[in-house]
Amino acid sequence: MAETGPRPVPASIDETVEMLAGADYVADRALATVLFLSLRMQRPLFLEGEAGVGKTEIAKVLSSALGRRLIRLQCYEGLDVSSAVYEWNYAAQMIEIRMEEATGETSRTAMERNVFSEKYLIRRPVLDALTGEKGAAPVFLIDELDRTDEAFEAFLLEILSDWQVTVPELGTIRAAEPPLVVITTNRTREIHDALKRRCLYHWVDYPDAARELEIVHRKVPQANARLSAEVVAFIQRLRKLDLFKSPGVAETLDWAGALTELDKVALDPETVSDTIGVLLKYQDDIARLGQGEGRRILDEVKAELAAAE
Template structure:
């Protein structure tokens, strides 16, 4: 259930925003809380960049919960185009409408003209994420993994974010009465153009420090003991420095700790750690290297 909408004006300081995020189990550092606060106050998109699993997408979800606004997610991928992000016409319903008109005998020239106009009525329009975000107030628009989209879509997105306006030839212009809060994320699989970054407030999201990772584990998994949280966070830190194909992010660390807890672990037992490694590492080569080099051992 969506809570009462909270306006940016209701949040006085970055610290107050950090406390609101913390109340929803997201522990934001001072830099991230400040960047997020400024994005809300200045009405600018927030561009979050960093390795996968450091909490970029989770921040957008938590921010939506804090603001009491629906989260509208546009997942980017290679080949994504404007039509898939904006709107589409419901051809099946349009065809049914035509068949219904034919059944009632509406076949004259005047009726044909009226029917043609009706086919492009708003009721036959399927709103995709960008259009839904403009029409929904308030809302949080998450443009996830923009680095996976093509350059052409990136340029189109910049145009939309510049004035929060979309032109639909058959219906006219749709303009957001209140622009959505926008969070754009990138895993940096490729460089995003400077023009888009200039439109946004930028923040690089690091892997958490040992202390913060322990706090996140205890906050998100109340059953996790201090000993287990500390040992899991220490192991994750060692793995991130081990030159793996895909080092674990905080998302994987949480999954690993939850898997260990599910099996009844109170501390990082080597046998359980090895048995649950698939929750932490997603490449066979990484798992083999970790086990061969004893990187799960603590002490």
């Protein structure tokens, strides 16, 4: 019978590597090490890197592998406490007030106590993440923290320090056990050192060719082996160019999947030109490849793979 319910965190770095591999996440040992330490020390994991390199996926893998709820706080400019922590169900509260006023049997004090109770509290991600049971703390993903402002960052710092939040009408709510926190940032702005000091840090870089090819084999198993090798070799070279936005692993998988849908078994200049919008998202980058750069890279890829055979 399959194991259900929350599972214990890995007892070693090797078990962490196995846990990630079991969820088809191909990680290097440095990432597995900092993840293991984060879990064992109950410290937030701060992941920084380019978009599309697999930072968010780590939280999803943790949730699946450990049998924990995944709570995601997607950050954006203007994110405030009511959106991130809690708010009251004002419509339901007004109905309750009207009903109690109609009966005339409830005192003002009792009425306030009734409408400001758990029944009308809407738990947003931060508060939800602090209410997990001991031994079953959720995975709390704070995604793209760099999109918020410094005021929210300072508020978050308090949460990560004490693992508690105060709701004035109810009092202080403390976590029975700290959630497994994963913070990601694409480094569009610097995060304050005070917050970083409370976390274990890791820069998630683009994978090397061997690891990226393994990722393609796992995530797009239907792709032709030759095609997968050419796709990875092409993208590895593409990242060395001075592009506005280099393709991430997510784009590698999208491209391999798209080419497979087109029944391609190898790259050719026409196919690269027709499908480049799957890989690159800025017209200046696409135009650069159309000026002969794409054909040059493809020729190099073909020559390299032919020499290796």
